[in-house]
Amino acid sequence: EEETGRAELLRSTVVGRHAHLAAALSVAALANLVLGLLLALGLGGLGIDGVDAGGSLLYGAAHAAVGLVFAGVAAVTAQLTAHARGATGTALAVIGAAYVLRAAGDSGENGALSWLSPIGWAQRTYVYVGDDWWPLLLCLALAAGCAATGFALSTRRDVGAGIRPQKPGRPVASPALGTPLGLALRLHRGMLAGFGAGLFLMGAMYGSILGQAEDMLKDIDQLQEALERIGGTGIAEAFASMVMVVVAVVAAVYVVMAALRARAEETAGRAEPLLATGLSRGRWAGSHLAVAMGGGTLALLVAGLGFGIAGAASTGDGVLVPRLVGAALAYAPALWVTVGVAAVLFGWLPRASAAAWIVPVYAFVVGYLGQILRFPDWMNNLSPFGHVPRLPAADLDWTPLLVLTLVAAGLVWLGLAGLRRRDLETK
Structure with a gap:
């Protein structure tokens, strides 16, 4: 809202300075409460x-509480940078760190690391076993603290503007920025580096x-049945195959964000001056799609490398490195x-571009959860x-x-054919 100038327009009226953040947090809180209730x-x-x-009820409340925590985290990261994409990336990095801390604490002998993560707090409710509500108080306290901050x-x-000052750019652009692909790489490099890391x-954590894996999962009947349906010569192979779906879905989150960057450039008005030159629409949008792919x-x-290196160290089988790298790369065509779905929506139905998120969400639900819940x-x-x-x-x-x-x-x-046929959204 600030990047588009709408926030400044609204704040020039009789609106409090905290109205935008309060409204955003209210919507996030309501969405999480509805999700928890469902x-x-x-x-x-x-x-x-x-x-x-x-x-x-405790299960739903635990999910809602964790959602409120990261809504508070986003309220903080939104103040640090002038750009929504940077704020989102920083908040996603915090979510990733919380996930890694929880996983490291649960998989290692020292479970104290799980107590450093709000996701770990939610797990300590022991739903359907102990039904402890008190860990959710920690989530609510952290959410309130982050919101207040x-x-x-x-x-x-x-x-x-943001709290963190923007770094001044070079006085002269590099030759690469004079090409559509070079500019797209420059725009995407921060997000690509973050998702890559x-x-x-x-991958290293799972590896x-x-x-x-066999000792950890031997008492979980539903996972044992799901792993048996996957096949393989052992539990470790089947478990790696199941985890690859999660890795691929996280990579799909990146490609959707990257593929829709062209739409963000169009709505922000930055595409119009570029296309007013000799640059064609196909080369402009194609560069963003190429970087996404x-x-x-x-x-x-890199996910396969992390998985393979750590897996080889864990099992003592060095052959796992090329095998797990190949298993990860097999998901590249998917x-x-x-990216193609996002391109079609952007080219023909630009206002419905956000529907591209259905692909990774559906892939996670049926590809990972469906194995456990026995979807057809x-x-x-x-x-x-x-x-x-x-x-x-x-x-x-x-x-x-x-x-x-x-x-x-x-x-x-x-998708590119549709982009050539439709009108560009101008400012």
């Missing part, structure tokens, strides 16, 4: 033994427990299809990620990968 009602109505109404920091900066750490592939590569196969087949061979447990099949690549190419071509 989770409680949904679980409570399943009729499963041991899943009682009180535990279901955000309000305080907002009084120390100007509208449209995060996925490497995520570090690969050697203990190449960056997503690179993110999978990422390219995700046809639901998994609706996702491009459902057609990727489940390496390293399964054998490599090139046919679906080639088909996905051709589908991705067709979708990108269709």
Whole structure:
């Protein structure tokens, strides 16, 4: 709202200086409360033994409480930088750090690390077992503290600016910035570096427990059944195949954000002066799509490296490094299809571009949760990620990968054709 100038326009009227942040936090709080209530009602109505109404209500409340914490975190990061993308990236980094701390505490002998994460606090409610409500008080206290800090920091900066001063640029642009691809790389490099580092750490974290996967999961019947359906020569291979879905979905989050960057440039009015030159629409949008596809592939590569190196150290099997790198890269065509979906929406239905988020969300629900909850196969087949061979447990099949690549190419071509035909949103 500040980047577009709408916040300054509204604040020139009889509106308090904290109105925008208060409204944003109110919407976030309401969304989390509704989500928590839906989770409680949904679980409570399943009729499963041991899943009682009180535990279901605590389960929903725990999710809502964690959501409130990170809404408060976003209230702080929004004050630090002048750009929404930087604030979002910083907040996502905090979420990633909280996830890693929780996972490291749960997988290691020292569980104290889990107490450094609000996600770990929510887990300490022991839903359906102990039903402890008190850890949620920690979440609410941290959420209130972060929100108060955000309000305080907002009084120390100007509208449209951030607490952290912007670094002055070079007096003369590099030759690479004179090309569409060079400019796109410059715009995407921060987000790509953040996702790359995060996925490497995520892969390394999962790889570090690969050697203990069988002992960790032996008492969880539903996961054991899901891993048996995946196949492979052992639990470690099946577990790695299941984790690869999560890694691929996180990479898909990046490619959707990167593919929709062209839409953000258009709505902000920065695309119009570029396209007023000799630059064609296809080269301009194609550069963003190329960075999204190449960056997503690179993110999978570093995730596979982290997974493989840590997995080899955990199991003592050095062959895991190339195998897990290959398993991660096998999802690249599915990422390219995700970029293609975003390109079609951007080219033909720009106002519906946000619908591209359905692809990674659906892939996680049916590809990861569906294995545990036994969703029918046809639901998994609706996702491009459902057609990727489940390496390293399964054998490599090139046919679906080639088909996905051709589908991705067709979708990108269709999206660019739509962009050439429609009017550009101007300011």
